[in-house]
Amino acid sequence: MWRALAQTALRAVDRSPAGAGLLPPKLAPLTLTQQLQLRHSSKASQPKPQQPPYKIASMSVEKPKVVFVLGGPGAGKGTQCSKIVDRFQFTHLSAGDLLREERSREGSEFGTLIEDYIRNGKIVPVEVTCSLLENAMKASGKSRFLIDGFPRNQDNLDGWNRQMAEKVDMQFVLFFDCGEDVCVQRCLGRGQSGSGRTDDNMESLKKRISTYNNDSLPIIKFFEGAGQVKRIDASPDADAVFGEVERVFLASGF
Numbered sequence: 001m002w003r004a005l006a007q008t009a010l011r012a013v014d015r016s017p018a019g020a021g022l023l024p025p026k027l028a029p030l031t032l033t034q035q036l037q038l039r040h041s042s043k044a045s046q047p048k049p050q051q052p053p054y055k056i057a058s059m060s061v062e063k064p065k066v067v068f069v070l071g072g073p074g075a076g077k078g079t080q081c082s083k084i085v086d087r088f089q090f091t092h093l094s095a096g097d098l099l100r101e102e103r104s105r106e107g108s109e110f111g112t113l114i115e116d117y118i119r120n121g122k123i124v125p126v127e128v129t130c131s132l133l134e135n136a137m138k139a140s141g142k143s144r145f146l147i148d149g150f151p152r153n154q155d156n157l158d159g160w161n162r163q164m165a166e167k168v169d170m171q172f173v174l175f176f177d178c179g180e181d182v183c184v185q186r187c188l189g190r191g192q193s194g195s196g197r198t199d200d201n202m203e204s205l206k207k208r209i210s211t212y213n214n215d216s217l218p219i220i221k222f223f224e225g226a227g228q229v230k231r232i233d234a235s236p237d238a239d240a241v242f243g244e245v246e247r248v249f250l251a252s253g254f
């Protein structure tokens with residue numbers, strides 16, 4: 001069923017130019033093989049090449065760099081991402097924000113489904129989320145991305161590996177580690193300050209935390225096993241947390 005949904009999702013959420021690559025057009029040249037094929041196919045109409053025939057410039061096209069940002073609900077991922085954007089040249093893409101945007105988009109056929117998943121703290125099928133992420137990456141024309149709140153479960157990770165992993169250069173996972181009580185207080189505080197989110201309430205939070213413990217933590221552990229996690233203690237105040245984040249990005253060459 002989700003394969004069928006995926007195809008509809010791709011049609012529905014892909015509002016970028018048909019066939020556009022992930023890189024901006026000027027940075028998405030033909031592959032070496034394609035260039036060679038093109039040159040040879042038009043050989044007849046061209047003057048005989050000089051010796052040596054061609055000097056083919058080296059064509060190393062850099063893939064977009066991606067940092068996954070994970071942590072419990074309310075750990076401070078969004079807060080830290082906006083600080084990273086200010087300090088380093090990254091584009092912030094929050095999977096939750098993209099889903100909320102799609103939920104509110106007039107004519108979206110996924111609005112009801114997304115709302116049901118969000119309110120119940122469940123993870124939306126990856127075909128929808130991954131397409132939203134890829135389209136946002138393409139539309140931005142940028143090449144450094146913070147992908148916040150993704151991959152959140154095995155389905156997210158599998159879908160990403162199918163659709164995106166080859167197209168990007170994943171740098172590391174930035175993991176904001178924060179106790180459950182602090183996370184709950186932060187989300188409730190955010191709700192009280194008028195976030196307007198339908199899931200900043202105790203009932204949704206219990207489900208979100210359970211989804212985080214059961215589905216997201218194993219993904220973080222998986223990346224940890226692969227040596228790809230940069231863990232940050234997210235319980236201090238936001239500026240102190242950012243001090244640690246900054247250290248990580250500087251040490252990683254950004």
Ligand SMILES: Nc1ncnc2c1ncn2[C@@H]1O[C@H](COP(=O)(O)OP(=O)(O)OP(=O)(O)O)[C@@H](O)[C@H]1O
Nearest residue numbers: 072073074075076077078079186190236237238241
């Ligand atoms: N280090 C911090 N100390 C105190 N409050 C914080 C800190 N970081 C963020 N907050 C506050 O906690 C709330 C949640 O923060 P934020 O939205 O950044 O979390 P998040 O991890 O992106 O949440 P979610 O996963 O639910 O989207 C916000 O009201 C924010 O202002």
Ligand SMILES: Nc1ccn([C@H]2C[C@H](O)[C@@H](COP(=O)(O)O)O2)c(=O)n1
Nearest residue numbers: 095096118121122123124149150152
């Ligand atoms: N990969 C994702 C990310 C988010 N969602 C849904 C379910 C979450 O509870 C909700 C809010 O996300 P947040 O803003 O807290 O990161 O969005 C999802 O299904 N899949």
